[in-house]
Amino acid sequence: MAGKVKGCLRACFGKRGLLLVVLFAGFSFTPPVWAGSTPPAQRIVLPNELVVLVCEEHSLPLVVFQLLVDAGSRLDPVGKEGLANLTAHGLLLGTSTQNVAAINEALDFMGASLNSSAGRDFSVVGLQVLKKDLEKGFAFLMDTLTSPVFPEDEIRKETRKILGSIQSSDEQPMALAEKTFRKTLFPQSPYGQPVEGTRESVTKLSREDALQFYRSFYHPHGAILAIVGDITAEEVRTKLIPSLAKWPGANTSPAPFNATHAKGPQLITVNRQITQANIVLGNIGVRRDAPDYYSLSVMNYILGGGGFGSRLMEEIRVKKGLAYSVASFFDAEKYQGSFQVVMQTKNSSARDAIALARREMELIQKESVSEEELRRAKAYLVGSFRLRLDTQSKLASFLTQVAYYGLGLDYPEKYPLLINAVKSEDVLRVGKEHLHPEATILVVVGNLKEAQMEPPSTSR
Amino acid sequence: MIARLRCIWLLVCVSILVATQSLAGLADQVVEKTFQNGLKVILLENHKAPVVTFQVWYRVGSRNEQWGKTGLSHMLEHMMFKGSKRYSAQEFTKIIAENGGNDNAFTSEDFTAYFENIGSDKVHVLIDIEADRMHNLVLKDEDFKTERMVVLEERRMRTEDDPQGYLVEQLQAVAFQTSPYHWPTIGWKEDIERFTLADLKTYYDVYYNPVNAFIVVVGDFRREDLLSRIEKAFAAIPGGSAPDQKKDVDQPQTGERRVYVKREAELPYLVMAYHVPNLRSPDGYVLEVIAALLSSGKSSRLYRSLIQEKQLALSVDADNSLLSRDPNLFTLSAQPLAEDNAAEVEKTLDEEIERLLKEPVGDKELEKAKNQLEAAFVFGQASFFYQGMLLAQHEIALDWRAVDDYIPSIRKVTPEDIIRVARLYFTEDNRSVGRLVPLPPQEGKPAPKEMPASGRVIR
Numbered sequence: 001m002a003g004k005v006k007g008c009l010r011a012c013f014g015k016r017g018l019l020l021v022v023l024f025a026g027f028s029f030t031p032p033v034w035a036g037s038t039p040p041a042q043r044i045v046l047p048n049e050l051v052v053l054v055c056e057e058h059s060l061p062l063v064v065f066q067l068l069v070d071a072g073s074r075l076d077p078v079g080k081e082g083l084a085n086l087t088a089h090g091l092l093l094g095t096s097t098q099n100v101a102a103i104n105e106a107l108d109f110m111g112a113s114l115n116s117s118a119g120r121d122f123s124v125v126g127l128q129v130l131k132k133d134l135e136k137g138f139a140f141l142m143d144t145l146t147s148p149v150f151p152e153d154e155i156r157k158e159t160r161k162i163l164g165s166i167q168s169s170d171e172q173p174m175a176l177a178e179k180t181f182r183k184t185l186f187p188q189s190p191y192g193q194p195v196e197g198t199r200e201s202v203t204k205l206s207r208e209d210a211l212q213f214y215r216s217f218y219h220p221h222g223a224i225l226a227i228v229g230d231i232t233a234e235e236v237r238t239k240l241i242p243s244l245a246k247w248p249g250a251n252t253s254p255a256p257f258n259a260t261h262a263k264g265p266q267l268i269t270v271n272r273q274i275t276q277a278n279i280v281l282g283n284i285g286v287r288r289d290a291p292d293y294y295s296l297s298v299m300n301y302i303l304g305g306g307g308f309g310s311r312l313m314e315e316i317r318v319k320k321g322l323a324y325s326v327a328s329f330f331d332a333e334k335y336q337g338s339f340q341v342v343m344q345t346k347n348s349s350a351r352d353a354i355a356l357a358r359r360e361m362e363l364i365q366k367e368s369v370s371e372e373e374l375r376r377a378k379a380y381l382v383g384s385f386r387l388r389l390d391t392q393s394k395l396a397s398f399l400t401q402v403a404y405y406g407l408g409l410d411y412p413e414k415y416p417l418l419i420n421a422v423k424s425e426d427v428l429r430v431g432k433e434h435l436h437p438e439a440t441i442l443v444v445v446g447n448l449k450e451a452q453m454e455p456p457s458t459s460r
Numbered sequence: 461m462i463a464r465l466r467c468i469w470l471l472v473c474v475s476i477l478v479a480t481q482s483l484a485g486l487a488d489q490v491v492e493k494t495f496q497n498g499l500k501v502i503l504l505e506n507h508k509a510p511v512v513t514f515q516v517w518y519r520v521g522s523r524n525e526q527w528g529k530t531g532l533s534h535m536l537e538h539m540m541f542k543g544s545k546r547y548s549a550q551e552f553t554k555i556i557a558e559n560g561g562n563d564n565a566f567t568s569e570d571f572t573a574y575f576e577n578i579g580s581d582k583v584h585v586l587i588d589i590e591a592d593r594m595h596n597l598v599l600k601d602e603d604f605k606t607e608r609m610v611v612l613e614e615r616r617m618r619t620e621d622d623p624q625g626y627l628v629e630q631l632q633a634v635a636f637q638t639s640p641y642h643w644p645t646i647g648w649k650e651d652i653e654r655f656t657l658a659d660l661k662t663y664y665d666v667y668y669n670p671v672n673a674f675i676v677v678v679g680d681f682r683r684e685d686l687l688s689r690i691e692k693a694f695a696a697i698p699g700g701s702a703p704d705q706k707k708d709v710d711q712p713q714t715g716e717r718r719v720y721v722k723r724e725a726e727l728p729y730l731v732m733a734y735h736v737p738n739l740r741s742p743d744g745y746v747l748e749v750i751a752a753l754l755s756s757g758k759s760s761r762l763y764r765s766l767i768q769e770k771q772l773a774l775s776v777d778a779d780n781s782l783l784s785r786d787p788n789l790f791t792l793s794a795q796p797l798a799e800d801n802a803a804e805v806e807k808t809l810d811e812e813i814e815r816l817l818k819e820p821v822g823d824k825e826l827e828k829a830k831n832q833l834e835a836a837f838v839f840g841q842a843s844f845f846y847q848g849m850l851l852a853q854h855e856i857a858l859d860w861r862a863v864d865d866y867i868p869s870i871r872k873v874t875p876e877d878i879i880r881v882a883r884l885y886f887t888e889d890n891r892s893v894g895r896l897v898p899l900p901p902q903e904g905k906p907a908p909k910e911m912p913a914s915g916r917v918i919r
Contacts, residue, residue, distance in 0.1 A: 111835025383560020
């Protein structure tokens with residue numbers, strides 16, 4: 001409906017990785033009612049190894065499905081970047097019994113939505129359907145998941161669309177800066193490649209490539225299905241599990257991964273006739289299972305993750321008026337991700353803003369944060385958790401990721417303890433260890449002349 | 461998540477919920493109360509999750525501004541975070557954050573809204589803050605000067621450096637001439653640089669007033685308890701006089717208007733905008749159905765023809781403005797895959813409009829569009845924040861009770877209605893067309909001092 005607000009949100013805290021949003025925070029700081037003996041969601045493991053997580057939530061007549069498959073772009077073969085993405089999109093383009101038009105027509109008639117997309121670590125197939133259409137909608141999820149045929153002409157069309165969207169995203173200076181940063185930080189690793197691929201690689205992708213990728217990686221082994229909404233565990237057992245159990249199991253061997261990364265200092269500039277410098281500066285980050293993850297969560301909240309309370313926001317926006325949006329984050333994934341400070345400022349302020357960001361990174365490495373700052377950071381992280389999971393869709397996504405990264409279904413109970421255990425010494429230590437202000441990879445997309453950052457020393 | 465807290469930890473609530481939360485009538489579950497000072501409170505209890513969205517809406521947006529001072533509403537929104545008599549800016553941020561709350565605000569043509577999403581056991585911490593800044597805002601010159609720089613950065617990001625945003629701004633300026641919808645919500649750059657702290661003070665005094673505001677709260681609370689807390693904090697704020705909200709509306713358009721923007725971009729962009737009524741006319745709901753027929757889902761008419769079959773465009777959208785306070789625009793927009801395609805994309809859009817005027821929509825296709833709108837309405841209810849928005853936007857445009865007319869009005873639409881409404885509004889004379897003509901990036905060349913003069917057409 002026409003609920004779109006054509007307005008201006010006061011604060012856009014920059015891009016935060018999905019993981020940060022979903023996993024950074026914990027449950028309420030009031031003592032949890034649940035003592036730990038009951039799992040927060042029912043977990044069922046099928047003989048084909050598919051993990052099914054069910055949470056009943058009957059407030060609205062709808063059901064949300066989120067299926068995570070261990071088939072992200074980190075598995076793209078060299079030179080075939082974008083294959084995981086094309087494969088994910090390809091699932092919905094026709095099956096052995098229905099063509100794409102029939103699928104779209106039927107889903108639209110139910111008002112349902114079925115989506116499929118790739119991330120760096122995993123791919124996700126999502127379905128949202130009204131309760132009354134539960135079985136019909138679910139049949140489409142299963143059909144596209146288990147019997148896609150990747151029709152030649154549809155794959156060709158899809159490829160053209162992906163090329164168009166790559167071109168379109170190059171028009172957005174921040175997206176271009178982000179892409180350039182990743183490419184520089186991970187020159188050899190799939191983490192450095194855009195999920196959607198590049199203009200060169202996508203042109204070369206074929207139907208056979210997608211089929212091959214599908215056969216290799218779309219298996220119940222390692223897959224997780226979260227079901228949240230107006231459905232009972234009994235209904236799941238009788239109506240859904242019989243077809244889920246028919247998804248043939250297969251053993252996949254773990255794929256090799258090139259986890260190498262580059263070090264700074266490096267400066268990459270891209271000249272554009274625009275009014276702002278779009279800036280990304282940062283360095284290598286951590287894996288999701290890094291022991292320092294929780295100390296880093298607290299440190300980053302204080303540095304630049306906490307919106308208006310954070311130091312970067314205070315110094316660069318509130319005191320100096322140099323930026324509308326400035327934030328920092330760690331995108332912790334299966335392998336080492338990145339640490340980034342992301343901001344936009346008028347070209348002529350670029351140097352000042354970069355210097356301020358570096359100074360704040362240095363400061364948090366040198367001086368202990370105050371007990372008050374520490375207390376506040378923890379209170380927010382622990383207290384705001386419930387806000388991040390207050391809809392059926394957010395919960396489904398949370399459940400799949402908790403399972404994928406092996407955090408345990410008692411994660412909501414553990415999280416406040418992990419955060420509250422962080423001391424100011426930990427914040428100081430992880431700042432020293434994981435921030436490299438003197439050796440950042442710095443990307444600037446903007447008017448280089450106005451920013452006084454023109455070559456010779458720069459590339460591109 | 462809270463759905464989870466409820467579903468697993470507080471099982472009792474779940475069963476009660478099933479009985480109470482029906483979709484039949486959202487308005488039936490709402491309680492409204494208006495205090496002596498004119499402040500209206502709209503409460504919707506929903507216990508599915510232990511969180512609350514607390515929203516304070518002011519009936520002021522860029523439509524209330526004057527030529528030469530555009531962007532004041534949005535600037536004031538920024539200043540509302542700079543502290544009030546009893547709470548400094550730092551205290552404000554601190555209190556919300558350490559109670560695990562998220563807060564923000566947004567401004568549109570018709571309204572300015574402030575919200576906090578917070579755990580239900582913490583909602584009391586923000587009530588006094590919101591009450592204080594409704595009448596005791598402290599406006600300081602040094603804050604204003606810095607924050608104006610921030611707003612200029614925001615404008616650079618949203619408009620100057622975003623070719624599509626820039627085109628839309630131009631198109632609105634062409635489509636509306638006397639109506640204040642002519643100018644962008646964020647304001648013209650020159651105006652942002654021009655207005656003063658005194659302008660903000662006057663504006664605050666006129667529009668930030670209990671008579672011109674209302675509160676919406678959705679979530680897990682007990683209404684008697686919450687209402688008495690709100691009353692205690694807000695009811696004593698002196699009531700002022702209601703500002704004049706009548707604004708000029710454009711005369712009927714008498715011929716197509718066109719605007720071109722040429723600038724660095726990768727892909728072209730095309731927008732067609734038709735003047736249409738809002739929810740005050742039953743035609744507004746017919747237009748909702750038309751928007752769904754055209755662009756809702758991958759089986760919709762525009763998606764099929766432009767993206768699936770002809771493969772001319774990367775994206776396409778039809779957007780109605782049902783909840784606008786004054787009549788606004790129905791837009792068709794598309795991102796052609798190449799500059800060479802732009803003319804053909806426009807032709808295809810014309811053909812699809814033509815088809816609406818001539819050919820009655822089949823029963824099944826009409827049923828599909830209605831199902832989609834109804835399902836989207838249900839899915840939207842999953843978020844308290846969205847429920848609050850929905851009630852508030854109806855209240856801004858007409859009355860929050862109108863939210864219950866949505867589904868029945870959609871269900872009533874017939875194929876004849878669609879032909880009639882399409883013929884009435886989708887005429888060439890009633891539209892403005894905007895085209896972004898991409899220029900290749902000029903690597904290494906210095907930027908022109910000003911934006912090309914061709915871009916800015918009417919001010």
